[in-house]
Amino acid sequence: MNIDEFCIDTENFLSKIDKEYYLHFAGLKPELNLKIIYDEYPQLFDPETVIFFKGLFNKSEGENRKKAKHLFEFSAEGYMGNRFSHITDSIANKEASSKIEIEGKDVSFRYSDIVLSNEEDPVKRKLIEDKRLKVTSEDFNPDLALYWESLHEETGKFGYKSYTDMFMNVKGFDFHELEKEMDMLVKVTDSLYREHMGRLFQNKLNISLEGSRASDFAFIKRAKEFDIFFKKDRLIPIFKDTMRMMGIDIDNQGNIIMDVDERENKSPRAFCCTVRVPSEIYLVVMPAGGQDDYQAMFHEGGHAEHFANTRENLDIAYRYLGDSAVTEGYAFCLENLAWDRNWLIDVLGMNSEAADDFTYFSSIINLFFLRRYAGKLKYELLLHSEKKVKGKDIIYSDVLTSNLIMKYFPENYLKDVDDSFYCTNYIRAWIFEAQVKEYMLNKFGYRWYKSKKAGDFLKEIWSYGMKYSPEEVLGFLDYKKLDINYLLNNTIKLLKGR
Numbered sequence: 428m429n430i431d432e433f434c435i436d437t438e439n440f441l442s443k444i445d446k447e448y449y450l451h452f453a454g455l456k457p458e459l460n461l462k463i464i465y466d467e468y469p470q471l472f473d474p475e476t477v478i479f480f481k482g483l484f485n486k487s488e489g490e491n492r493k494k495a496k497h498l499f500e501f502s503a504e505g506y507m508g509n510r511f512s513h514i515t516d517s518i519a520n521k522e523a524s525s526k527i528e529i530e531g532k533d534v535s536f537r538y539s540d541i542v543l544s545n546e547e548d549p550v551k552r553k554l555i556e557d558k559r560l561k562v563t564s565e566d567f568n569p570d571l572a573l574y575w576e577s578l579h580e581e582t583g584k585f586g587y588k589s590y591t592d593m594f595m596n597v598k599g600f601d602f603h604e605l606e607k608e609m610d611m612l613v614k615v616t617d618s619l620y621r622e623h624m625g626r627l628f629q630n631k632l633n634i635s636l637e638g639s640r641a642s643d644f645a646f647i648k649r650a651k652e653f654d655i656f657f658k659k660d661r662l663i664p665i666f667k668d669t670m671r672m673m674g675i676d677i678d679n680q681g682n683i684i685m686d687v688d689e690r691e692n693k694s695p696r697a698f699c700c701t702v703r704v705p706s707e708i709y710l711v712v713m714p715a716g717g718q719d720d721y722q723a724m725f726h727e728g729g730h731a732e733h734f735a736n737t738r739e740n741l742d743i744a745y746r747y748l749g750d751s752a753v754t755e756g757y758a759f760c761l762e763n764l765a766w767d768r769n770w771l772i773d774v775l776g777m778n779s780e781a782a783d784d785f786t787y788f789s790s791i792i793n794l795f796f797l798r799r800y801a802g803k804l805k806y807e808l809l810l811h812s813e814k815k816v817k818g819k820d821i822i823y824s825d826v827l828t829s830n831l832i833m834k835y836f837p838e839n840y841l842k843d844v845d846d847s848f849y850c851t852n853y854i855r856a857w858i859f860e861a862q863v864k865e866y867m868l869n870k871f872g873y874r875w876y877k878s879k880k881a882g883d884f885l886k887e888i889w890s891y892g893m894k895y896s897p898e899e900v901l902g903f904l905d906y907k908k909l910d911i912n913y914l915l916n917n918t919i920k921l922l923k924g925r
């Protein structure tokens with residue numbers, strides 16, 4: 428195996444994949460054709476490649492081990508992703524063409540999600556949710572069961588007992604330890620969650636949290652009442668102004684291509700494509716307004732700035748590959764600004780009363796997500812511990828309902844699952860972000876987003892690309908480890924006394 432050649436092929440492959448995603452989801456190319464690109468690089472997705480990098484990782488030390496780890500993770504995830512891509516394609520195509528009937532009209536399955544979160548009548552919401560569950564169970568789940576069972580079976584090829592064992596080895600940390608920490612978070616925040624989420628359900632829907640449904644929450648989270656503050660035409664200027672205050676002028680960053688045009692088939696959610704790191708980064712936005720839109724823009728803007736500031740002389744394995752918790756953490760770092768009380772007043776121009784309301788609302792939503800991902804991790808560990816998926820639907824419903832109190836339905840047990848334990852990346856990113864943010868608050872103050880020094884600090888940590896893990900970056904900032912207590916304490920502080 429020629430590792431240098433492998434790295435060059437990897438860069439070209441990833442570049443083509445990201446360009447294809449960009450063109451398709453920006454509405455510039457009707458069909459998404461990833462298979463042609465995969466077929467051009469069979470050497471990247473050969474089982475022998477995975478075995479080679481696994482061996483190299485196990486026997487290397489120091490810097491070589493780090494690089495081998497990134498290549499092992501890429502080849503293992505790529506192999507598993509490519510192996511059953513025909514099933515994934517079939518599921519995606521079925522989902523894209525699936526329709527449900529809402530009040531006499533055929534509505535696409537994907538769009539029905541948006542209709543659901545905007546529907547004020549609980550009876551109608553329930554009807555839409557029931558129809559979505561029926562389609563999921565009858566049309567998607569047979570393929571999804573085949574998909575997951577095939578992947579579970581495949582791990583034996585690489586000498587692993589289970590899918591969990593394989594990805595724990597690939598990702599290099601103990602999922603069960605992370606599960607324990609999140610269980611602790613769920614336990615410690617239990618009464619706070621019931622009190623504040625319960626109050627939110629009472630105030631907004633006049634129903635109790637117990638006995639409510641996930642679809643009721645979808646409506647609450649949509650939070651139309653805050654739309655007046657998060658105007659569509661202010662989204663891009665506000666983002667640019669915020670970055671400029673930190674000394675980052677996105678209009679002068681030639682390597683970030685901002686695509687803000689309106690096109691019929693453009694994704695309504697902002698996204699970022701890293702076609703070449705750091706020279707060709709697309710930040711794609713089609714402003715719609717609303718708090719979700721602002722948070723998505725800041726999140727994707729965080730990814731774009733991270734990769735655009737990555738040093739170009741870094742090894743390919745450190746510019747594109749590594750622990751995704753790092754880039755997700757940088758994305759959350761900017762996303763969380765969009766519900767920071769000081770920022771809401773200073774930059775968005777909210778009055779202090781509205782800022783208090785919105786920060787409080789967002790803190791409850793934030794706690795919801797932490798508890799949801801704690802549940803997802805717990806469930807996915809159970810789902811992936813054995814080959815068959817039979818009977819896991821009830822476990823899914825029990826675990827998620829127990830953490831969130833609102834009813835989660837068993838039908839979603841195979842759909843609400845991401846590949847290769849991506850849920851752990853978000854959880855680690857939230858913990859990482861809380862510590863980086865604490866460091867920045869101490870160093871640059873509560874209005875850090877107005878400080879050029881804070882911008883310089885971010886540019887410095889961004890410049891390492893994906894080379895260092897969250898633990899290593901925190902080590903540079905004098906933290907001993909990735910420590911969940913910072914995240915937990917912030918979460919409690921925001922809700923206590925409200």
Ligand SMILES: [Zn+2]
Pocket residue numbers: 726730754755758
């Ligand atoms: Zn992200």
